[in-house]
Amino acid sequence: MLDPASRAPRASVPDTARIAARVLLPTLATGVIVRRPRVMAFAERRQLDRSAIRLLAELRSRYGDGPLRLPIPGREFAVVLDPAQVRDVLRDSADRFTPANLEKRTALRHFQPHAVLISRGRARARRREFNEDVLEIDRPVHELGPRIAEITAEEGARLAEHAGGRLDWDAFAAGWWRAVRRIVLGAGARDDRRLVELLNGLRSDANWAFLHPRRTARRREFDRRLRAHLSRAEPGSLAGVIARDSSDVDGADQVPHWLFAFDAAAVVAYRALAVLTAQPERLRAVREEADGSDSPMLPLLRSCVLESVRLWPTTPALLRDAITEASWGGRTIPRGSGLFIYTPLFHRDRGTVPDADRFAPESWLDGAAQQHPGLVPFSAGPGRCPGENLVLLTASTLLAALLRGHEFRLDGEHELGPDGPLPHTLDNFELEFRVAARAASGTR
Template identity: 45%
Template sequence: MPAQALPTASALDTARLLLGVLLPTVAEGPVIKRPRAVGLAARLELDSKAVAIVRKVHGKYPDGPLMLKLPIRKQAVVLAPEDVETVLAQSPDPFSPASSEKKAALSHFQPSNVLISQGPVRTVRRVLHEQVLDTDHPVHRLADAFVPVVEDEIQELLVDAVRAGSLPWDDFADAWHRVMRRVVFGDHAADDTGLTMMLDRLRKDGNWAFLKPVRKRTRARLNERIRDELARAEPGSLAAALAAAPKGDGAEPADQVPQWLFALDNTGMAAFRALAVLVTHPEAMAAARREIDGDTSGRRHLPYLRACVLEVLRLWPTTPMILRQTTQPVQWARGLMPAGCGVLIYTPYFHRDDRHLRSAHNFSPERWLTDEDDGWPLVPFSDGPVVCPGKQLVLLLTSTALASLVSGHDFEVQEGPRLDPARPLPGTMDNYSVTLGVSLRA
């Protein structure tokens, strides 16, 4: 007797998910954001509409992962919170992060990275990431080096912003790129914009995945530049930690570094968005400043500001699609999922579920400081055995940046969306359009 198949969406519902959810998300940029596409998504409220589409489809197919009716690709969408937990808890096997789509995108600039690796070599690379990024510790062992880097660059940024009277996104992004180059390679790399531009060029190609050929010579030059930087590893940098870490066979250390730069770039977006929210939410700003004033950790552990970043990533995840691919057939209660099947978790559907989450569309960082939402898939850094290994480092750097920004300066929105705390926040946050007025605090 043949195994029962999972529920399959109709051709019409498959088209709704592809055109209303997948296409807008990919258009915004899965590897590096496209500013114009983000702006268009904000104006047309495409991300909010995508959540509504998933909710409607889930209402029609309430049980088990839903297979899409596609002619070639075997693809499932996860719609139930308990199924999200199953997929993430059972990664990387049988739910491998190395999906075909992710391989096609990331191979443009990091073909041997842990995210698209499988088997024993993946284990070797994952262990290396966890060692260097200090995954299990909320305060990285190199925090005494990293915190001054963040404070130094933010203060330089603020001097120029006060002089100009404004802080646009582009200026913040430039300062943040200096932070991430210094954190990864050391102070000598602060001005190495060429390396960032080279990586961004390849990341833009990665947005096209299968549809664009790999620039193999550019990728080789990037890898050579990174190897040169690693050879010059400065004490107190991730490069130095990488040089000192034990490396198993197939570790390919240089090919792990682009992911850190990629992830830290998205981290800057989260930090700036968090600043914009604090500027428009006086109660949250007051709570943040109380924490800063009472801090005894030297800005190394600021729980409320970390919660602010997590809440911004819940509201506007920089990676809204978690992708997996089955390494073998997987039996679910409602049927069998075949081997080689793509699995999609669209996180905004769960992050913005106002049927189950209090203040789902509002800024409520306190949720991350309690167990109120435990058991619900709020997964801005994924979860389970393949949770983002740099999660704690990201929270350290962003909370330090926010503390440096708001402790001695006041801000107001000059351009961009006005985020009203009394109203639901938009489904898309167009940080590219934001300019903040800046002045010294009285």
């Protein structure tokens, strides 16, 4: 039994209602698992992330560094408010704070019941190792790097050429998925749009975690199609790498998360393209890099992709459950508590992040951003994203392919220039570009 005097502060009921209305509800409504276009448009108009950040910053100044416990009937739940606690919680993931948190398990069981993210104990260790090995977590350029760069170059060029002078989200996403299916499953999956449709259906169900019945027929069809692609084990694809793996982990249980997560990577790449086209100096610099290099390693473009996730995190809610009682400076939360890390609060914290509201990719190049305990676009510690390097490789080479051959002009009113603060919410579905072939002298 915890001594009540040592417990972390507890928010009042009105403050908890404000957190529910301004942080939790908008995060759920825009879609934790798959983003909902209409809600995203509303969220951008009202800049909902800014409102959430302001509220949590205000509560931090009133209640202290937290964690701030919420009086939710039947569930101990606390909001993390301090960057040092973010680092502690993520670094000790698996030992003291499991990533397989209750709410996450409920949401993800629809389409990835055996995913590493919601596994525990020995099963988690084996699945984690499989993910780290096949995705090559620590290698900036995957062994498939040259092949991936070829695929993104082909699909990127095709995307821009067939855009008919305009590029919108649907066209971009269609091209992105063609590339991703080739990278993950091989050329034989390139045009299997049904696979992604099925996955999106399962992901929509996951948005309604607690309310939705499992759709077993949809799950079965998705699984059948996925296994058929994996069984070809095409050389030059991740399916080929999986076939060489000697562990007893079933790849078909892990790949759904990869496909699901590649969707977030599309959003990140598309937003990076939008900012770059609105900032001529930056655009010139990344073009120089893209034009001057045949290598799949494009450090500046990779840092732009990272900066896009920092500014607009695609996983705004990091959830953990405390396996043991945990304490910071005498403020204790009980065993079994859920912990909620709202990453935009830390990524846009003007008090600790220089250029918090500007596009500043150089902070990833000189390592300053990696040192900041609250900047965790791909999470951190034992639960950090094993796909980070693969995402940076895929997105940067695709952007390079687009920018080498074409000029992009962003349509409409978006305040993405270098001078003003960047918006806190950026609706990717609304971004649209005019596209023109680039003068021959500019291309390689």
